[in-house]
Amino acid sequence: MQDGSPDGSPQSSSSRTEGTRMADKTVTPRRQRLGQLLRSLREATGKSGTQAAVELGWSAAKLSRIETALTLPSEDDIAALIDHYGSDDVLLQEVLDLRRAATQKGWWEKYSDSLDQGYIAFIGLEAEATEICNWEPMVFPGLLQTSAYARFMAAGTIHPMVKIPPAFVRDRVEVRMRRQQTLLYGSDPLRLRVIFDESVLKREVGGPEVMVEQLQHVLELASLPHVELRINALKTQAPAPWGSFVHFKFRNFPDVVYQEDDEGGRFSSDPKRAFSVERIFEWSMDVALDGPASERLIRETMAQWQT
Structure with missing residues (x-):
């Protein structure tokens, strides 16, 4: 550079x-992957982002920011999404594990x-x-x-x-x-x-x-x-x-x-x-x-x- x-x-x-x-x-490849995975789960149901957000009682902007990795979803948010999309507990645990990995700080954060x-x-x-x-x-x-x-x-x-x-x-x-x-x-x-x-x-x-x-x-x-x-x-x-x-x-x-x-x-x-x-x-x-x-x-x- x-x-x-x-x-x-x-x-x-x-x-x-x-x-x-x-x-x-705070945006890392893992966090990107988390957003992409949640988006793919929604798309598999055939729901638009706006439709899914309304059904969850969220704003469309909130869901969009989660799916594009601009916002890190809470564990409760993830549980709500997985339940709404009809996915099982095994997938829920995998997504939660990915979220935890996405929040890990690197050695460079102290600088x-x-x-x-x-x-x-x-x-x-x-x-x-x-x-x-x-x-x-x-x-x-x-x-x-x-x-x-x-x-x-x-x-x-x-x-x-x-x-x-x-x-x-x-x-x-x-x-x-x-x-x-x-x-x-x-x-x-x-x-x-x-x-x-x-x-x-x-x-x-x-x-x-x-x-x-x-x-x-x-x-x-x-x-x-x-x-x-x-x-x-x-x-x-x-x-x-x-x-x-x-x-x-x-x-x-x-x-x-x-x-x-x-x-x-x-x-x-x-x-x-x-x-x-x-x-x-x-x-x-x-x-x-x-x-x-x-x-x-x-x-x-x-x-x-x-x-």
């Missing part, structure tokens, strides 16, 4: 949403005072994902950053007009390092596929020593079996995608895309957008340097930073 995005350095309140309001820090809601949502999605595809044109992806590189990024040193308090910088660096440790070195690591522009290797952040350490770190991560790294070479004739994006893929939930444009960043669970972004990413993988060539370029650039 570039600066100002959930995974960049200065915090941003510009994250927008499409469909489900993913920028709400909520230092992180904006967009970043909280981003980390929550990341924690649930089984695969992440990330394109970065300006900076190293957050999951590849060293603490030193992340500290300079978080402090806004490459955006002098944007400064955040030292305590917030510390928290953001801690969060980034824990994300990396949990997602890439944990017992069940996710599959990470990243492409970044060659200019990222040459754009100085923190000084030569920081850059050398950062490039060495990227090489170490690239050696992990679940990490696939490609570089979009400057000599590549094909145009690079505009703006960074992250495509989150889940085992049992719909894909979510985080994408940046000239108005900031937005989350989308629209299948068409996910399909479009996936096509762009796979095309970019095809035209980028392959793994060995990418690693050679990193080593060559690291040698330049050492001179």
